[in-house]
Amino acid sequence: xxxxxxxxxxxxxxxxxxxAASGDVKRTLKALGVSPxxxxxxxxxxxxxxxxxxxxxxxxVIDVEITEDAIRMVLADQGxxxxxxxxxxxxxxxxxxxxxxxLGFGAGMGLPNIKKYTDEFQLDTALxxxxxxxxxxxxx
Amino acid sequence: MENVFHSVRLDDEKCKGxxxxxxxxxxxxxxxRGKKAYIISDRCIDCGECIRVCPHNAKYAVSESFNELLKxxxxxxxxxxxxxxxxxxLDNVDYVLNGLKKMGFDDVVEVSKGAEFISDAxxxxxxxGVLKTPVISSACPAVLRLIRTRFPNLIGNILPLFTPLDFxxxxxxxxxxxxxxxxxxxxxxxxxxxxxxxxxEIKTPLCFEDQNIDGAIAIKDIYPVLVQTMDKLQPEELEPxxxxxxxxxxxxxxxxxxxxxxxxxxxxxxxxxNITKVLEELEDEKLxxxxxxxxxxxxxxxxxxVLTVENPYVAKARxxxxxxxxxxSCNSLPKDFDLDELSWTKELLPSPAMKLAxxxxxxxxxxxxxxxxxxxxxxxxxxxxxxxxxHALADDIVRGYAERSDCVFSALRKxxxxxxxxxxxxxxxxxxxxxxxxxxxxxxxFAHTFLKxxxxxxxxxxxxxxx
Numbered sequence: 001x002x003x004x005x006x007x008x009x010x011x012x013x014x015x016x017x018x019x020a021a022s023g024d025v026k027r028t029l030k031a032l033g034v035s036p037x038x039x040x041x042x043x044x045x046x047x048x049x050x051x052x053x054x055x056x057x058x059x060x061v062i063d064v065e066i067t068e069d070a071i072r073m074v075l076a077d078q079g080x081x082x083x084x085x086x087x088x089x090x091x092x093x094x095x096x097x098x099x100x101x102x103l104g105f106g107a108g109m110g111l112p113n114i115k116k117y118t119d120e121f122q123l124d125t126a127l128x129x130x131x132x133x134x135x136x137x138x139x140x
Numbered sequence: 141m142e143n144v145f146h147s148v149r150l151d152d153e154k155c156k157g158x159x160x161x162x163x164x165x166x167x168x169x170x171x172x173r174g175k176k177a178y179i180i181s182d183r184c185i186d187c188g189e190c191i192r193v194c195p196h197n198a199k200y201a202v203s204e205s206f207n208e209l210l211k212x213x214x215x216x217x218x219x220x221x222x223x224x225x226x227x228x229x230l231d232n233v234d235y236v237l238n239g240l241k242k243m244g245f246d247d248v249v250e251v252s253k254g255a256e257f258i259s260d261a262x263x264x265x266x267x268x269g270v271l272k273t274p275v276i277s278s279a280c281p282a283v284l285r286l287i288r289t290r291f292p293n294l295i296g297n298i299l300p301l302f303t304p305l306d307f308x309x310x311x312x313x314x315x316x317x318x319x320x321x322x323x324x325x326x327x328x329x330x331x332x333x334x335x336x337x338x339x340x341e342i343k344t345p346l347c348f349e350d351q352n353i354d355g356a357i358a359i360k361d362i363y364p365v366l367v368q369t370m371d372k373l374q375p376e377e378l379e380p381x382x383x384x385x386x387x388x389x390x391x392x393x394x395x396x397x398x399x400x401x402x403x404x405x406x407x408x409x410x411x412x413x414n415i416t417k418v419l420e421e422l423e424d425e426k427l428x429x430x431x432x433x434x435x436x437x438x439x440x441x442x443x444x445x446v447l448t449v450e451n452p453y454v455a456k457a458r459x460x461x462x463x464x465x466x467x468x469s470c471n472s473l474p475k476d477f478d479l480d481e482l483s484w485t486k487e488l489l490p491s492p493a494m495k496l497a498x499x500x501x502x503x504x505x506x507x508x509x510x511x512x513x514x515x516x517x518x519x520x521x522x523x524x525x526x527x528x529x530x531h532a533l534a535d536d537i538v539r540g541y542a543e544r545s546d547c548v549f550s551a552l553r554k555x556x557x558x559x560x561x562x563x564x565x566x567x568x569x570x571x572x573x574x575x576x577x578x579x580x581x582x583x584x585x586f587a588h589t590f591l592k593x594x595x596x597x598x599x600x601x602x603x604x605x606x607x
Contacts, residue, residue, distance in 0.1 A: 004507050023420060031535075032503040033495040036293035040423065047424045068501055139500065 004028070004066040010050060010077075012059035021062050022046040025071075032066070034139060041137045042071050045117040048110045049075040049133055055100050056080070057131060070119075070138045078130040085123060089115065144181050145344040147201050147336035148188060152176055154198035159523035161190035161199060166412045167289050167493070171536070172526035182493040185285035186337040187437045188446035189412055201336030201447060204355035209244070212328025212354070214320055216312045217245040218305065221252040221384075221392035222334040222442040223359055224462055225455025227367065233389075233462060237381035239370035240332075243362075247316060248381055251331070252388030254308030256471035259387050259400035261301055261482050264473070266401065266431055272297050274407075274422065274430040277397055279303050281341035282437035283415065284488065288346070291419045292490030297433075300347070302482045304391060305331055305338065309352035331356045334445030335438065347484035358447040385467040393456040394441035398434040400469075408434040410441050496538065506538045513537055518549045520566065 006028065008021035026043045046062070053060045057077025065072045082088045088095075091112045096105060115121045120136035157175040162168075169183035170190060177190075177198065191199040209215050217240045224233055237248045258279075265271050278284060278299045287294050302310070309329050316327045331353055333339055339356035390396030394410035407430055409418045415435040421427055438444035440452030448455065473479075496510070497503040517530040525546040527533040536542035545551055552561040559567045 002504075002508060004504055004511070019420075019424070022424070026420075026423070028507065030290075030292075030494060031496050032500055032507055033492075033497065034500060036490075040293055040425070043424050047426075066504065068504065 004032075006064040006066070008062040008064075010053045010057075010059045010062060012057075013054060015054060018051055018054045019047055022050050025064055028066070029071070034071075038071070038137060038140045041117040042073070045114045045135055045137065046073055046075075048114045049073070049135070051105060052110050053077045053079075055096055055105060060130070068139070070136050073135045073137075074132065075135070076130065076132040081127040081129055081131055082123075082125040083127065085125065089123075144184070145340060146179070146181065146184055146186055147203065147339040147343070148179070148184060148186050148191060149200055149202055150177055150179060151198045151200055154196050156196050156198070158195070159526075159528075160193050160195060162523055162526070162528040164189050164193045165528065166286065166416060168528050168532050170528070171541075172523075180493075182491065183289065185282050185289060186340040187282040187286070187412060188336050191336070191446045201339070201358065203333065203336070203339055203358040203361065203447070204330065205361075206357070208355050209328060209330065213326045214246045214316055214322055215244065215328045215330065216247045216249060216316060217241075217330055217332055217357075218249055218251050218308050218312060218353070219332045220305075220334050220338075220359070220442060221250070221255065221389045221459070222445060222448060222455065223332055224389060225392060225443050225457075225459045226359060226363060226448060226450045227370070227458070230458065230462065231465065232378075233382040233466075234378045234380060235370050235373055236366070238373055238378050239366050241379070241381070242369050242373065243365060245330075247312065249308055249312040249315070250382070250384050250388070251304050251308045252384035252391060253471055254302075254306070254311060254388075255304035255391045255397075255400075256384055256388040256469050257307055257473055258301060258304050258482070259397070259469075260472045261477075261479055262299060262432075263401050263403075265299075265301075265479060266403070271299070274427055274433045275299050276422075277432070277434045278347070279391070279397060279434075280337070280436050280442075281346075282335070282337040283435045284341075284346055285337070285491075286412075286415070286437070287419065288488060289491045289493055290416075291423055293423050294419060295488050295490060297422070298488065300484045300488075301479075303341075304388075305342075306348070306352065307482065313352055328354045330354060332359055332362055333357065334359050334442045334448045336447065337437070345486075347486050347488050349485045359445070360447050360449050363449050382466075383470050385469045386463045387469040388471070389459060389463055389466065392441060392459050393443045393452070394436050395434065396441065398432055401432055403431055405430050406432040406434065408436075410436040410444070411439040412437050496535075510534045510538045513544065516544075516550070517547055518566075520549070522548075524548045 006025060010021060011017060022043055025046055026039060029039045029042060053075060057079035060077030063074045087093050089111050118135045119138045122134040125131040155176045157172050161177055162170045162172060166187060166189060167183045167185055169180045171178050188201060191201060219240060224236060240248045266275060274297060276297045312329055313327060317324060329352060331338060333356040342351055342353045342356055345351045387400040390400055395408035398406040398408045409415045440456055443455035444452035496506045514531055514534040517534060519530050521529040525533045527536055533542055533547060537544060
């Protein structure tokens with residue numbers, strides 16, 4: 001079965017555009033008639049991931065593949081990488097600088113939320129190389 | 141396709157087939173076909189944006205004429221609180237209410253009265269914790285339609301209660317039947333409306349099986365007669381009819397309903413673009429720390445309705461002044477009131493209007509085709525094909541409502557090489573009639589100079605401070 005592939009370039013520290021990619025995915029899924037619960041999970045997870053790329057990752061690329069039974073998202077940046085994955089996965093832990101927190105981001109809910117809203121969650125990170133999140137949400 | 145009733149219509153004679161309205165419609169419900177605007181019925185939410193934006197007055201809203209009143213032997217007017225903001229130097233709402241009676245209505249019941257009961261009920265329900273938060277107000281019928289069309293995920297957050305208008309109508313009918321002994325069908329209840337969406341909701345309610353209101357008369361239609369009647373009223377003639385306070389009348393403008401809940405964790409947004417942004421964020425669960433969200437399609441709230449006479453900000457200022465002389469609230473629900481009596485009687489269903497197909501597999505096939513077509517279009521969103529954007533044209537093509545050749549650029553491209561086929565502004569080479577260069581006093585140059593001197597980043601750089 002063929003799939004729908006969507007590609008987005010995420011620019012670094014441009015908060016005015018943050019959320020544009022997840023917004024587009026959301027519109028696409030609505031036009032496909034995907035269930036509201038599935039759309040919500042994809043939208044929340046992808047938005048959090050997109051924001052992470054803007055704040056920490058120095059931008060990157062997002063590839064989304066929609067098939068009949070799932071939505072797969074790969075969010076890849078060439079940022080600094082995550083030093084302590086265990087800590088980063090803890091709710092409330094954040095390394096976001098103060099100026100970012102002042103914008104209302106950096107509550108330390110990003111990664112935990114992404115995990116909560118996805119059915120499959122894989123985090124690959126290497127210091128100085130970058131971080132790749134591979135996520136899957138099954139159609140409900 | 142759903143067969144939907146609408147109050148927003150097109151005057152074919154006046155329509156020039158320009159592209160102003162197609163660009164502005166929040167649900168992309170308008171196309172140009174046969175040199176005229178065409179409204180796609182199941183997408184239209186009756187918000188009235190196209191009425192506002194049409195330079196030729198070709199879009200209009202249907203409402204009841206005064207002749208409609210003659211069908212009933214007892215006639216009741218339900219004035220929207222936004223009506224009070226339409227008059228200059230008004231310091232007593234009773235002039236408006238008595239004016240309506242003198243015009244020929246047998247009774248007048250303020251919608252702001254019903255609003256105070258609904259404020260009370262909402263407060264109680266939020267406190268009881270029985271609602272999914274953030275609760276979205278259900279008062280604006282265009283918002284209800286926008287949500288079911290574009291944000292079906294959020295239907296569960298909508299306040300599932302009577303609107304102030306519904307409740308006021310119920311009170312008015314009960315009172316009239318009791319006082320006159322007349323059967324219900326002899327009693328005509330008319331809403332004095334600031335907007336076409338309210339009339340659509342009256343004619344085809346989304347959340348109720350039946351409705352209690354017989355018609356809607358536009359504020360702009362009743363205004364000239366009402367002003368004349370009010371002018372002739374003597375102070376000693378005034379019957380005390382005003383029975384609502386600051387909270388009820390506050391519903392006229394954006395933020396009023398939310399303020400009436402006496403809570404702090406609320407948001408109030410107005411204007412179609414702004415509320416769309418709020419709904420997007422709400423859908424992404426970014427606003428979960430709020431209790432209540434008030435959304436009004438019109439800028440400024442109901443005072444900004446397309447059927448009003450006065451500028452929304454002027455109307456709002458006047459209502460603020462009026463409220464100074466009013467008590468906080470005149471109405472509250474009895475302690476033992478069963479809130480179920482105010483519940484919707486019908487489930488609000490999502491609209492399938494934006495879906496490509498009934499099943500995901502078929503929709504995916506169409507989406508793949510749509511993406512390919514969109515990629516082949518110039519991406520200028522010029523509107524000459526009659527669709528608001530290249531994406532919308534691609535969408536129409538896969539649904540079978542348009543053809544590739546509808547794109548004037550696709551047609552021209554075949555005819556010539558290079559970019560000669562493009563209209564002048566879109567060609568690579570220099571424009572035939574260039575704008576003045578820098579230094580010729582052209583506005584762009586002026587703005588450039590101005591920005592350079594005021595950009596705080598630049599100032600910091602000069603001082604050697606980090607940005």
